Amino acid sequence: MSKLDPNDIKKYLKTKDIGSEIVYFETLDSTNNYAKEIAKKSPHGLVIIANEQTGGRGRLGRSWFTSKGKNISMTIILKPDIHPTEAMKMTQIAIAAMVVAVRELTGLHTLVKWPNDLLIENKKIAGILTEMVANANKIDYLIIGMGINVNTKIFPKEIEDMASSLALFKGADIDRQKLIIKILEEFEKLYLDYIKKGDLDKSLDIVRKYSAILDKDIYIIKGQDRYKARAVDIDHSGVLKVKHIDGREELLHSGEVSIRGKATYI
Template sequence: MKERVLELLAEKEGNYISGSEISRRLGISRTAVWKHINTLRQEGYQIDSQTNRGYLLIKSPDLLLPQEIKRGLASCRFGQEIIYLERVDSTNQKAKELAVQGREEGMVVIAEEQLEGRGSLGRSWSSPKGKGLWFSLILRPPISPLDTPKLTLVAAVALAKAVKRFAGIDLKIKWPNDLLYGKRKVAGILTELAAEFGQVDYVIVGIGINVNLTDSDYPEELKETAGSLKMITGKTYNRAELLRVILLELERAYFTYLNEGFAPIRSDWCTLAGTLQTRVRITDRNGSFEGIAEKLDEEGRLLVRLPDNTIRAVLAGEVNLLGER
């Protein structure tokens, strides 16, 4: 009900709404209205109240509260249920716990701060409080476990499209799970799954986006390689608004993949990629090698031409871009 009170305040767009109108439209008492208003104030909403005029929403907090995200959310499934945490070790870990409990596809776990955020190959991900989007999405796709790596590519396409649509910034996808601006990493994806007997139980898509971080927010070892949307444009972005766009693009890309197959995702990925036709060094658990990243195949593998002119298909690993071919 608190969320519905907020919706009515937001509807007025700078005008007052009386307590009696809120009471009538929501079917609650004036005392209940007052209690919900006070709760919203405690959460950081600036709400003015005037005798004979009612309540006026002056400013919303820069917090990723469920009611802020859902206000104007266009996705039908993704983000309809949101778990909000001020601080957590890892949103992926929390999402896995909820998935095991049977929570539905589309649930989002989001935190203002991660203490043990992780990227690819177990590396830590810097996730300072209130500066980025650190969230995880529960999926239950009816696909083979062998096809789940494609979901990382699906998410990368959705993120690149969302950032372009929201901020006008062209991020490039670095296979398989990073988004770059120039040589700086702005976003990353960590996909984890649980499966048995050849069937997927759940997939967790963890996403970290550096939104409003500045150079001073990064540890010394990341200052030359990490970036943010704010560092690119100098603008401060509303994180809840950006998340709404991302959830919609994720939902569109995910169901495009499920309904039409990987081909349309692969086409978009190739258009948005910054990896193809460049010299790369691939590092996996068996070592490293260099070559030319030529294309993405129908299985989502990166095809790399080696110095001896043979082609090697890479399903997992870390890519370092070495420059033009």
């Protein structure tokens, strides 16, 4: 099992703020939960990494499976000077950084399932959970949680048809430290581009290019309702535009829906 050494990560990390401070745990219930405890007094860009996460969760309260010493569980604390309505853009920046890092480091055909998942051959490899504390006009802090199935070989029966790992597709273990460094470097590049220009164009170009759902028919689940539509575009703010069978267009915000195909995870 490959070890994680926060000092090594900091040594080789070429960033200004993201990862300038790293808090490392061998075991932690949730990097996002811990981030909430320390965020107010922590600097922008602090990263929390756990070698094992025992209580991880994804969007909509779903649990997130992880194996000790096999995967990546980390959270970035951000304190951007942006309006709270802009917060969901951070998810698109994070997923863009993640897909670039994974593809460049592994060569695997990795795709983005809007708004926050990575897939390989319709199996979930990674996910992002963005959470925020804010008042009406100002963000106190944002936390970007990232979970990646890196070297896990065996999954629980209930998720083995929907989830997989980079190592299973690659046929060899992946260096977790190199992947962490690459993700953090790509994230800072895209984050600074957004802060400088005020738009998501660079991140959205990546998300669209590697989208698993654009120009495809998808199934949208809202509560007990399930209906079919075509994924048309991801707009300038990171919102998914879909077209219904009757020709009507709808904008879907990331917190509202789950998207699943007929027989696979998508």
